[in-house]
Amino acid sequence: MPGRSLLLKLLSAVIxxxxxxxxxxxxxxYAFPTFLESMWALVKLTLDGTIFTxxxxxxxxxxxxIVISAVLGIGLxxxxxxxxxxxxxxxxxxxxxxSAPLAALIPLLVxxxxxxxxxxxxxxxxxxMPVIVLNTSGAVRNTPSTIxxxxxxxxxxxxxxxxxxxxxxxxxxxxxxxxxxxSAGFIGAILAELKITPTGVGDIxxxxxxxxxxxxxxxxxxxxxxxxxxxxxxxxxxxxxxxKGHNRGYVSD
Amino acid sequence: xxxxxxxxxxxxxxxxxxxxxxxxxxxxxxxVEALKDLSLDFPRGQLTSLLGPSGCGKTTLxxxxxxxxxxxxxxxxxxxxxxxxxxxxRAFVFQDFALLPWANVIRNVAFGLELRGVARSExxxxxxxxxxxxxxxxxxxxxxHELSGGMRQRVGLARALSVDAxxxxxxxxxxxxxxxxxxxxxxxxxxxVQHESKTFIFVTHSIEEAVYVSDQIxxxxxxxxxxxxxxxxxxxxxxxxxxIRRDPEYLDIVDRIWASLRSYVE
Ligand SMILES: Nc1ncnc2c1ncn2[C@@H]1O[C@H](COP(=O)(O)OP(=O)(O)OP(=O)(O)O)[C@@H](O)[C@H]1O
Ligand SMILES: [Mg+2]
Numbered sequence: 001m002p003g004r005s006l007l008l009k010l011l012s013a014v015i016x017x018x019x020x021x022x023x024x025x026x027x028x029x030y031a032f033p034t035f036l037e038s039m040w041a042l043v044k045l046t047l048d049g050t051i052f053t054x055x056x057x058x059x060x061x062x063x064x065x066i067v068i069s070a071v072l073g074i075g076l077x078x079x080x081x082x083x084x085x086x087x088x089x090x091x092x093x094x095x096x097x098x099s100a101p102l103a104a105l106i107p108l109l110v111x112x113x114x115x116x117x118x119x120x121x122x123x124x125x126x127x128x129m130p131v132i133v134l135n136t137s138g139a140v141r142n143t144p145s146t147i148x149x150x151x152x153x154x155x156x157x158x159x160x161x162x163x164x165x166x167x168x169x170x171x172x173x174x175x176x177x178x179x180x181x182x183s184a185g186f187i188g189a190i191l192a193e194l195k196i197t198p199t200g201v202g203d204i205x206x207x208x209x210x211x212x213x214x215x216x217x218x219x220x221x222x223x224x225x226x227x228x229x230x231x232x233x234x235x236x237x238x239x240x241x242x243x244k245g246h247n248r249g250y251v252s253d
Numbered sequence: 254x255x256x257x258x259x260x261x262x263x264x265x266x267x268x269x270x271x272x273x274x275x276x277x278x279x280x281x282x283x284x285v286e287a288l289k290d291l292s293l294d295f296p297r298g299q300l301t302s303l304l305g306p307s308g309c310g311k312t313t314l315x316x317x318x319x320x321x322x323x324x325x326x327x328x329x330x331x332x333x334x335x336x337x338x339x340x341x342x343r344a345f346v347f348q349d350f351a352l353l354p355w356a357n358v359i360r361n362v363a364f365g366l367e368l369r370g371v372a373r374s375e376x377x378x379x380x381x382x383x384x385x386x387x388x389x390x391x392x393x394x395x396x397x398h399e400l401s402g403g404m405r406q407r408v409g410l411a412r413a414l415s416v417d418a419x420x421x422x423x424x425x426x427x428x429x430x431x432x433x434x435x436x437x438x439x440x441x442x443x444x445x446v447q448h449e450s451k452t453f454i455f456v457t458h459s460i461e462e463a464v465y466v467s468d469q470i471x472x473x474x475x476x477x478x479x480x481x482x483x484x485x486x487x488x489x490x491x492x493x494x495x496x497i498r499r500d501p502e503y504l505d506i507v508d509r510i511w512a513s514l515r516s517y518v519e
Contacts, residue, residue, distance in 0.1 A: 149321055150351035153339050154365035154416065164368070168355050243355060 065124025077136020
């Protein structure tokens with residue numbers, strides 16, 4: 001039923017944007033432009049190329065941070081999940097990281113790593129990594145013991161059991177963590193640009209706000225959300241391709 | 254007539270060749286004493302049933318024989334070798350099927366061979382054969398959640414058969430199939446026992462099923478969880494599958510087992 005789900009997605013988009021347009025027209029606030037004004041601003045930003053140079057800047061910490069978070073986060077999560085010893089040692093770190101107020105950490109990061117790319121990558125990682133690690137380790141630990149036992153009964157090596165049973169069984173939750181982590185990473189990238197140095201999309205937001213060009217500000221915010229949504233949809237495609245059959249429900253009985 | 258002997262008394266038969274021997278096996282889970290000082294022989298080429306009320310330790314014993322669990326004390330020998338872990342000489346049919354939900358039927362059935370490093374085309378050919386044997390032809394590409402409980406169970410059965418182990422450990426392999434299929438499977442199992450020189454260890458809740466398919470029935474009772482009685486039906490095995498259920502000895506044994514188990518149900 002891909003047609004129907006697409007239709008529902010479109011419908012929900014229409015409702016959200018409609019509400020935005022109405023709220024902008026009332027207006028809810030003087031600083032809240034309508035949907036159409038914002039879209040027009042986005043078109044202008046696109047046509048004069050501003051948005052592209054901005055993203056060239058913003059995507060650097062975002063992509064680097066997300067790649068690091070995904071690779072390191074899944075690796076670390078697997079390791080923590082597979083070893084019962086390290087769980088109590090590492091899990092708390094990520095639980096703390098997940099709940100720490102990031103804004104309070106940023107001055108510390110800037111002090112340690114300056115205002116360059118490194119600090120921004122750190123912010124993205126701090127946002128993205130904990131949920132990836134925690135989901136991965138949790139999923140690994142919760143692999144149904146009967147299928148692991150089955151693997152042992154049929155003489156699977158430790159490696160076989162990890163690669164052919166534990167990781168496939170954990171992959172839906174690992175991917176869910178990846179999706180959450182990546183959305184958080186997007187937030188982190190913008191936050192870094194707002195709090196550390198205004199560059200890229202963060203610069204558009206800061207600058208247009210300072211000159212009260214609210215449509216451009218919302219256009220920039222909208223564009224980052226759009227990018228995040230597109231990226232997450234892409235990830236979902238990859239997941240479906242990689243783990244065909246995983247969307248086929250679980251047999252636990 | 255059948256011969257009955259006490260679990261611990263030596264019988265007067267000539268030396269039989271045992272594929273599996275359990276010696277003084279005990280297993281405790283924390284405070285729960287699942288098995289206590291259990292000894293039992295499993296003659297080669299025969300089918301031994303483990304029969305007993307729920308929770309008496311049948312699965313536990315089977316897993317100890319399979320090398321999936323270590324006994325707290327005592328030991329199990331398979332072909333004279335003490336069991337220290339799973340081995341190629343044993344295959345397991347799990348009570349809860351233990352299928353991979355993301356793998357289709359053919360991959361699930363071939364999974365045991367896959368783990369043994371058999372090449373894909375070869376293992377799928379073997380799997381195909383057993384898929385047909387258990388009556389799942391045409392479902393090769395279905396996923397477990399698309400199958401009924403009984404069909405899933407047959408996938409687990411085909412997987413165990415396809416690795417061609419000498420000892421088959423079957424934990425209630427027919428519990429989820431309907432009565433008709435169950436009867437057919439029981440007949441199939443009898444011919445399997447007859448034609449293949451495999452040793453079957455078969456857990457069941459059904460008295461009739463145990464008596465119908467077994468060369469030897471071990472009755473397990475809880476507290477103390479050990480073999481209370483071993484029954485060896487001998488008289489009706491060669492009378493043909495259709496006549497067994499009418500045989501007086503068959504009916505007799507069913508009654509007697511029920512008499513000894515009934516107190517644990519009430
Ligand atoms: N992993 C475990 N941890 C603790 N206790 C367990 C565990 N597995 C089994 N037991 C206990 O051991 C006893 C025997 O369990 P087992 O699964 O062997 O029974 P069973 O005879 O196979 O029962 P059923 O016929 O219902 O399958 C039960 O009382 C159960 O509570
Ligand atoms: Mg059981």
